[in-house]
Amino acid sequence: MSKAFLMKGFQSLRGNPMDVTACEINELMTIKSIETIDPEMRDFLFSLGCFEGRTITLISILGSTYIVNISDARYSIDAQLAQAIKV
Amino acid sequence: MRIALAGNPNSGKTTLFNAITGSIESVGNWPGVTVARKEGEVKRNLYKKNEAIRIIDLPGTYSMSPFTLEERITRDFVRNESPDVIINIIDANNLSRSLVYTTQLLELGVPVVVALNKWDTVKQKQTDINTETLSKQLNCPVIPISAIQNQGLRILIETCYQIKGKKQIAPYRCMIVENVEHVAESDKKRFEFVSAIVTEAEKRKVTSDKQTIHDTIDRIVANRYLGMPIFAIILYAVFSISQSTIGPWIADYMVAGIDSLYVFAESAMSEAVSPLLKTLLLDGIIGGVGAIVGFLPLIMVLFFMLALLEDSGYMARVAVVMDPIMKKVGLSGRSIIPMVISTGCAIPGIMSTRTIKNERERRTTAMLTSFMPCGAKLPVIALFAGVFFQEAAWVGTLMYFLGILVIIFGAYVIRKINNDTSKKSFFIMELPEYRWPSVKRAFTSMINQGKAFVTKAVTIILISNVVVQIMQTFTWQFQLVEEGLEATSILANISSPIAFAMIPLGFGIWQLTAAAVTGFIAKENVVGTLAVVFGITNFINTEELILVSGSIEVAGIFGLTSVAALAYLVFNLFTPPCFAAIGAMNAELESKKWLIGSIAFQLGMGYVLAYLIYQIGTFATTGQLGSGAFAGLFTVLVLIGIVLLIITKNSVETTLKVQ
Ligand SMILES: Nc1nc2c(ncn2[C@@H]2O[C@H](COP(=O)(O)OP(=O)(O)OP(=O)(O)O)[C@@H](O)[C@H]2O)c(=O)[nH]1
Ligand SMILES: [Mg+2]
Numbered sequence: 166m167s168k169a170f171l172m173k174g175f176q177s178l179r180g181n182p183m184d185v186t187a188c189e190i191n192e193l194m195t196i197k198s199i200e201t202i203d204p205e206m207r208d209f210l211f212s213l214g215c216f217e218g219r220t221i222t223l224i225s226i227l228g229s230t231y232i233v234n235i236s237d238a239r240y241s242i243d244a245q246l247a248q249a250i251k252v
Numbered sequence: 253m254r255i256a257l258a259g260n261p262n263s264g265k266t267t268l269f270n271a272i273t274g275s276i277e278s279v280g281n282w283p284g285v286t287v288a289r290k291e292g293e294v295k296r297n298l299y300k301k302n303e304a305i306r307i308i309d310l311p312g313t314y315s316m317s318p319f320t321l322e323e324r325i326t327r328d329f330v331r332n333e334s335p336d337v338i339i340n341i342i343d344a345n346n347l348s349r350s351l352v353y354t355t356q357l358l359e360l361g362v363p364v365v366v367a368l369n370k371w372d373t374v375k376q377k378q379t380d381i382n383t384e385t386l387s388k389q390l391n392c393p394v395i396p397i398s399a400i401q402n403q404g405l406r407i408l409i410e411t412c413y414q415i416k417g418k419k420q421i422a423p424y425r426c427m428i429v430e431n432v433e434h435v436a437e438s439d440k441k442r443f444e445f446v447s448a449i450v451t452e453a454e455k456r457k458v459t460s461d462k463q464t465i466h467d468t469i470d471r472i473v474a475n476r477y478l479g480m481p482i483f484a485i486i487l488y489a490v491f492s493i494s495q496s497t498i499g500p501w502i503a504d505y506m507v508a509g510i511d512s513l514y515v516f517a518e519s520a521m522s523e524a525v526s527p528l529l530k531t532l533l534l535d536g537i538i539g540g541v542g543a544i545v546g547f548l549p550l551i552m553v554l555f556f557m558l559a560l561l562e563d564s565g566y567m568a569r570v571a572v573v574m575d576p577i578m579k580k581v582g583l584s585g586r587s588i589i590p591m592v593i594s595t596g597c598a599i600p601g602i603m604s605t606r607t608i609k610n611e612r613e614r615r616t617t618a619m620l621t622s623f624m625p626c627g628a629k630l631p632v633i634a635l636f637a638g639v640f641f642q643e644a645a646w647v648g649t650l651m652y653f654l655g656i657l658v659i660i661f662g663a664y665v666i667r668k669i670n671n672d673t674s675k676k677s678f679f680i681m682e683l684p685e686y687r688w689p690s691v692k693r694a695f696t697s698m699i700n701q702g703k704a705f706v707t708k709a710v711t712i713i714l715i716s717n718v719v720v721q722i723m724q725t726f727t728w729q730f731q732l733v734e735e736g737l738e739a740t741s742i743l744a745n746i747s748s749p750i751a752f753a754m755i756p757l758g759f760g761i762w763q764l765t766a767a768a769v770t771g772f773i774a775k776e777n778v779v780g781t782l783a784v785v786f787g788i789t790n791f792i793n794t795e796e797l798i799l800v801s802g803s804i805e806v807a808g809i810f811g812l813t814s815v816a817a818l819a820y821l822v823f824n825l826f827t828p829p830c831f832a833a834i835g836a837m838n839a840e841l842e843s844k845k846w847l848i849g850s851i852a853f854q855l856g857m858g859y860v861l862a863y864l865i866y867q868i869g870t871f872a873t874t875g876q877l878g879s880g881a882f883a884g885l886f887t888v889l890v891l892i893g894i895v896l897l898i899i900t901k902n903s904v905e906t907t908l909k910v911q
Contacts (some may be wrong), residue, residue, distance in 0.1 A: 193461060205609065206678050211436070212315035213680075214349050215441055222461040228476030229576050230465065232683065236348040237460040239467075239683040241474075241572045243579070246678045 182251035185231060186244060188223040194252040195220055201249040210250070213240070219251065253305045255294075256329060258357060260350050261312030262684055263569045264369040266290075266419060268311040268341060268399040272298060272409070275311065276700045278685040279693075281684050282568040283364055285609040286311045289329065305889075306444045308335065311607075315353055330360050337363050337412045344368040344381060345685075351446045352439075354390060358422040362642035363415040364392050367408055371396040373445040375560055380455040380769060391423045394613040400693075409608040409835045440684060470569065479573035486566075487652055493647035495634055499550035506549055506774045510542040516657065528725065528732070535787055536721030537714060543783035544709045544776045547631035548702060554630060555701045558595060559694035567592050574656075575679050581663040582672065584679040587617040591624050591659065596701060596732070598622035598829050602836040609678045616666045618840040622829040623857075625651050625704060628775035632824050637777055639810075640817040647818075651825055656824060656855050657689055658857060665853075681745070709776060717780045724785060742783070756884020757859070758816030758866035768823060774830045815869035816878075827858030856891045863888050 182197040192220040198217050199207050210216065214236035222234040233240055257265045261283030270277055273292030278285060286309060294305040308331060330338065339358050342350040357364050366386070368374075374381060374396075387394040393411045397404030424445045463650075469805035473482050493499070518537060521530055561567060570592065575585030586608050594601030601621045608614040625633060625648075723743035727733055733741045739748070739762070747762035750769065754760045767781035812820065828834060828851050838847050863884045870878035 189859070191463065191876045203678070206471075209314075209680070211439070214352065214707075216440065216443075219441070219443070220318055224461075224463065224467050225471050227471065227474045227479075230474065230572055232470060235688045237346045238349055238394075239685075241585075241679075243575060243679050246680055249678075 183246040185223055185233065185242075185250045185252060186249065188221075189252060190223050191224065193220050193222050197251045199249055200251055206249065210246075213238075215250065218231065221252065253303060253337070253412070253416060254333075254335045255305060255337045255339055256335040257307065257308045257339050257341060258330075258353075259312060259369075260314055260343065260346075260353060261285075262682065263341045263343040263350065264310065264399045264462050265309055265312060265341050268339075268367065268369065268397070268405075269307060271399050272404055272405055276696075278593075278697075280562050280567070280593075281565045282562075282571075282589060282688075283312060283684075284604065285680050287604050287606045293575075294409060298406055299413070301413065305409070305412075306735055313353070314349070315356065320653070327360075330357075330362060335362060336416050337365065337642050339367050339408065339412065340364050341367045341369050341399075344370050344374045345379070347381070347386075347450045348447060351390070351449060352442055352676070354421070355424045355446065357423060358390065358392060358420060363413050363418050363420055364559045365408065365415060365757040366392060367396045367404075368394060368396040369399055372401055374674045378457040382453045386449065386455040389420060389423060389452070392420050392714065396768055440511075461764055465684075466683075470683070472616070473566065474569045479569075483570055483573060484649070484653070486561070488645060490554065490561070491648040492558060494550055494554035495637060495648050496645045499553040499634075500638070502549035502553070503546060507542075507546045510538070510546060513558060514538050514542065529848070531725065532718065532721055533783060535784055536718050540717030540721070540780040540784045540788070541709050541714050544631055544713060544779050545706065547634050547655070547779070548705060550634050551627055551630050551705060552698050552702045555596065555627065556694050556698040559697040560689040560691075562592075563685045563687070563689035563693055568681060568683055571681055572683075577660065578663070579679075581660050582667040583613055583663050584677055585617060585681060586679060587613065587621070587659075587663075589905070590617050590621045594621045594624040594626055596627055597704075598624070598626050598833040599836045601626075602833060602840050605840055612667075612670060612672055613677060615841050615846055617664050619666070619835055619846065619853070620662045622833050623658045623854075624655045624839070625825055626775070626829065627701065628708075628830065629825055631779045632771075632821065633708060635782075636817050636821040640812070640814045647821075647864045651821070654822070655825070662853065662857065665899075668899045669849075669895070669902060671899070671906045708774065713776050713780050716773055716777050717784055720766065720777075720781050752897050753887075754823075756867070756878070756880035757819050757889070758870070758878055759812060759820045759823075760880070761811060764810070764812075764820060768827070770819075771824055772828055774832070775824070778824050782810075786903065813870070813873075815873060817867055818869065819866035822865055823858045823862035826854070826861050827860075828854045856895075860888050 174211070179185045185194075188194055196215065196217050199210055201207055206219050216222065219236070224232040224234055224239065226232075227241075231242050231244070233242060233247075257269055259265050262281070262285075264756075266277050266279045266286050269275060269292060270279065272294050274295050275290070275292045277290050289311070290309040292307055292908065294307055299305070308329070329335075338357055338360070340354050342354065354364070354366055368381065368383065368386075381396075383394045383396055388583070393402055393415060395408050395411055397408055424442055472478060475482075514534060518530075518534055521533075567589075571585040571588035574588045577589055578584050587605075589607070590601045590604045592601075594603050598621060601624070602618050605614050605618040605621065608617060609866050629651075631650055633648050637644055640692065641647050720743060723746070724738075724741045725733055726742055728742055728745065738744060743766050744762045747766040747769065748751075750764040751762045752759045753767055754768075759765070763782070763785040766785060767778045770777035770781045810817070834847075834851065837850055841847050841850065867878050867881050870876065
């Protein structure tokens, strides 16, 4: 059992949404919320179609960089962003 | 008729613009290449009407939502300049995101035609897109095109004519505009609306969330540990091909040509031609300009290789690899794109910092990006690598990495000076798919850059060389400088005091100083001036040099050790780039304080680096310090002291403010 899987179970037990850093690779996830105090980040993500109700897939983890698929496009996002996207 | 090109970043707007106007604006396989609008005229063979069509290429934007303030260029353009038609370019591989912007454009009240670009790749991927359904649902014409293969362009222009002046009814309207909350709500519905259209019109063979070969390559080239070494190897390969193998091989032929031109011109001028005019023409013009043009093949091969890399999609990954390092000094991966562009020319590089939103990050990048060796610096690198280091490819590679290191260090210092401890900014970048780079496109890009290089050589550089030649030929009394009394020339007189300050750096010779100073006008001048002051035309082939200049090897003429030569090279590369780049910096920094700070910082950086290389290198090779070690140390310490002083002063001020 992978760490991500345990984490997911743990977090869902506590009722907390988890973020993209804890996602399983290749698993289609629905975004629950974008948690950030930076309105610029929220707006930018919005314009890419990354907001609550839409889907996101984690494709790979490269060190502190996460490659994700959002509305048919690949993006590289940093850990800070990945943590803001709750699924 | 006026047509505006609007669409998401990297959708191919500039490629289309170039294809229908015949322009040569720069294209790159990453988002954010175009930063200012460009205008052009549509080629006559694309339409029959007897009317000029102007077309405007706009920077790419993901959306037009009223709350993304920075991305309003398109909106403002459409509002203020009312084009007759908007061509909305869409990457057909990404309908679900692109069409959202389309629905926004359709609300503006200007007729829109959708160009489904990259149709060639859609066919390859066996995705099935029903353009009729799209057209019906969006209520506007939808034309599949391939900007890269010149397909569908005629129909596109034809359609523009047909819809000009027609009314289109937007399929989706945002009703409430006053309240930001409601707009957000409405835009969410907009995405749903688009998803429904896409589901109906598009049948994908493979859904986009499946792992592909591109993801596998990413895991290797953008790997946490392998990323940097791979980048280093690629740069080294690019250099060894352009500087040590193919480049010099072609250059040899070309230089032979320039030499025969020199000999021909010399013999063609009769005895009647005044010796003054003769040297001006031969040494000043043919010699100086020829010395630079001789490096053209090396530079073109390098540009060719860089264009291949850009086209492949690799450069976007370099930004990903560098992001964690850049974050440590308060920048992000976004600063890499200006640096990549600066390897061609610093001016567009500095301009491209506009896409960076955070002000300090933007200014820091604009101020530092010109430390990357640009095309004009290459002849200088190639000259010194060739003469002092047997054309070693490591010299060029080292200069690029030194450039990156200096930028990282510079960003660190600037952050300290600004005493900015604010949160790190976030980094997100769309990753284009990899593809086989096109030799044809790289060739075109190489020819364009080569042309620009030659144009510059026969204008600014030619004039500079003539001026240098005149200043070297006359004394202040406008008497010809006598043989053996070269130090009495105007040039020598002006340069000598500055040369004095260069002694601790290992090159306190007025000729070298003069070359470095003319380099501030344009970097190619360094080579041109060296050619003029030392009377050498052929820098490429040092064996032939003996024949041409009738003297010992160039290294001997310069009177430099290898270490001093490296110091001189570094000084030229890491001091302010050129007037034009400083102008661009002035425009982007929008602050006199930052501009003056930048120039001072660059001068100091070049000086300190050259000092360290010369003194440490000399000590390592000979066991003794170089000349002027202590005077230089004093200067270096003063420079460092000033920076430390500013840092402490600013941090105390902030602490006081907080209290
Ligand atoms: N396969 C394919 N690639 C294309 C086509 N048109 C453009 N491209 C590629 O798409 C990439 C982006 O092209 P650009 O013209 O720079 O895109 P842009 O929309 O101007 O981008 P920004 O200026 O960054 O907004 C380049 O690598 C082009 O070679 C096409 O018809 N087919
Ligand atoms: Mg463009």
